[in-house]
Amino acid sequence: MGDESWEILQRARELADRGEEFALATIVWRQAPSSGQTGARALITADGQIHGFIGGACAEPVVVREAQRVIRSREARLLFLGTTEPGDAAFPAVPGGMVYVPMSCQSEGALQVFVEPVVPVLDLLVVGRSPMVLLLAELANDLGWSARVADLPGLTADDIHERSLVVVATQGHGDEEALELCARARPAFLGLVASSKRGVSLLEYLAERGVPQELLNRVHTPVGLDLGHTSHREIAVAILAELVRLRAAGAFSTPAQQASAARRATDEATQAIDPVCGMMVTVDASGWSANTHEHDGTTYHFCCVGCRDRFAGDPARYLTDQEV
Known part of the structure; x- marks a missing residue:
């Protein structure tokens, strides 16, 4: 090599x-x-x-x-x-x-x-020690994710980075401390396993303790898709299902990835594809480029005069099977 x-x-x-x-x-x-x-x-x-x-x-x-x-x-x-x-x-x-x-x-x-x-491996941290916690980590590992389990008092901010997906499932064993620590670490996703009433109560308590509201607003509670009446262990399936859905929707992108996507959208708006050779052609804000040809009311852009002339001679050849 x-x-x-x-x-x-x-x-x-x-x-x-x-x-x-x-x-x-x-x-x-x-x-x-x-x-x-x-x-x-x-x-x-x-x-x-x-x-x-x-x-x-x-x-x-x-x-x-x-x-x-x-x-x-x-x-x-x-x-x-x-x-x-x-x-x-x-x-x-x-x-x-x-x-x-x-x-x-x-x-x-x-x-x-x-x-x-x-596609980078997702990093899932599940906080707690119940059978559901262990099952959630096991299921995530089966999907090829990197899943870890931690609990207080050993949990620290160093266990969390900006790409981490964190699920707090301490369920009465140090909920306030665990949720505050994880919220301040600013992971890509933070979910809390709790009833709706318990979740609201915890967030209000942390707000009174001075945790910034913008951090608390990022907490998903109750975490997991609503699958109806489920057992304790089945909650793991509901949580994993929500995480899979969010990942498919691109919800776990980092700030750098979001900035990259914004730049890409801008670039795509100012470029056209030469239908003859497939090259990208720069188009200015007015829609002008060096080599163009109008066909059936549509303006096509070309990388060079040769491609333009080939297209003009037989447009149908290059428009019948365009890749999308």
Whole structure:
């Protein structure tokens, strides 16, 4: 493994430690004269930063775009980046499930790139010592999460970081102390196992003790989906179900991830995709770019005059099967 591959893996470890999702792209096949080499890797972040070399000026923006889609969907993709239709003499037929992306500026070269999402493991801390606590941690571990159990007096703020999901289930054994300690540590999620009445009482008590209201407002109580009448151990299922739902909705993103998503939304609003080669084209606030063509009332943007002229000669060829 070369130095560049080690650097990419080190970068991957750093992002994972910060809880950031990203994608790894690997060239699994190439057709000369593509500049990408088989086995080459690149790491792509959610906001489109790329680390490593995956191909030239035409291939790279396409891979970045597809990697961002992979990050959002959390589903891997195998890309075929080529210059002619799959099945032509120069290229093998594209198997089902492979995403074909025409690359008019790749000369006669082509690439197959495997893009896979990397989703950091969730860190769950369950505070308490009941059978439900142990079951919740066990179920979370079965999902591939990193689940821990702690209790007073051994629990400290060092046990919690900004990516932690914390469930306080002390249930009468030091509730006030445990909830205050966890709230002040500012985890990504804080839930309290208690009845609605007990939860309100605890929050009012902590407010009187001087715990900032903005911290108390972040406490989910009673934590867990309402599954009706449940046993003590079944509460663990209800809690895990709520956490899974919130994760799917993106509720556990860190401030850095939220800022990245905001930047990405802004970037997407000022870019267009060349329908011929798939490259990103910068469009200013007025909708202007260097190479455009209007077809059926829609303005299309292109990376170069060549792509514009190819599109103008046969628009239907490039509009019949656009990837969304």
